[in-house]
Amino acid sequence: MRKITAIFFAILSLTSCSTVQDNERQTNIDSIFDKMELQGVDIQKPLLYGFYFYDQDQSKLEKLKDELLKDKYKLVRLEKAEDQEFVLHVEKVEIHSRASLLERENQLEQLSKTFQVASYDGWDVGNPDPTKPLVSKDDGFEKSLVNKSAAELYKMANDLYNSKSHNEAVVVFQKCIESNYKLDTCYYKQGVSYLGLGQAKVGIEKFEAALKINPKYVKACFNIGATCYDNEEYQKSIDYYQKAAKLDPKDDRVYYGIAAAQFVLGHLKAAEENCQIALKLNPGNENAKALLGDMKKE
DSSP states (O other): OOOOOSSSOOOOOOOSOHHHHHHHHHHHHHHHHHHHHHTTOOTTSOEEEEEEEEESOHHHHHHHHHHHHHTTOEEEEEEEOSTTOEEEEEEEEEOOOHHHHHHHHHHHHHHHHHTTOSEEEEEEEEOSSTTSOSSOIIIIIHHHTTTOOHHHHHHHHHHHHHTTOHHHHHHHHHHHHHTTOSHHHHHHHHHHHHHHTTOHHHHHHHHHHHHHHOTTOHHHHHHHHHHHHHTTOHHHHHHHHHHHHHHOTTOHHHHHHHHHHHHHTTOHHHHHHHHHHHHHHOTTOHHHHHHHHHHHHO
């Protein structure tokens, strides 16, 4: 994909089968609409939809542009892009359902063929007011949390978590925590979301909070071990990986994690022993194999 949407990537696959293409487009539309709704965007209101076309022949795009302008689209740009191609980007404020957007995509695909343009390349969506973001906490997201039960907030938080909408997931998991709802899981997943935001220190704090509530939360131990390793806190990494090993002694990844940190600290014999344990549990652990290879070079 050669462009970035207002929030998401619109990923479209060219195929000779229109039914397959429709299915792919519908899946993409559903995914993005799901995320917008979770983030508090009212998709029943007018939004700014942008559409993209590519061709190596600028004159074809000029003709297509003129046709689209007749239909009240606004020109954003027509210029040389990458790979010697030109890009035509037009936009229009519209209200779309999932079905109507699929219909619009198919119409634009057909129009591009009529003008012999090489490719219709998808869409993006934004706020009709270009000075404002599409997702606004004041206008939509925070309001969407009001009057929800703890169970509803937890489901919403998990949906955001699964879609990797980290900022929003952090907020909704916090609401669940304030309601004392499934605290260990909420702290853990909030920690993962903080990692996704690049806030490792806060992520570790949330994992530690989960462990205070549930000392047997093996995933929290594992993630602290992995995060501390990335932060070059190697002894702390070993300590938490070892806690994870006691809770789940059959997880080969834990022993590799211990070995990796020991290797950095120069504890080569112990690192080799833990690599061997990892490979005994899982002969296909490529990381452990590679680490053993590195140790032979030492």
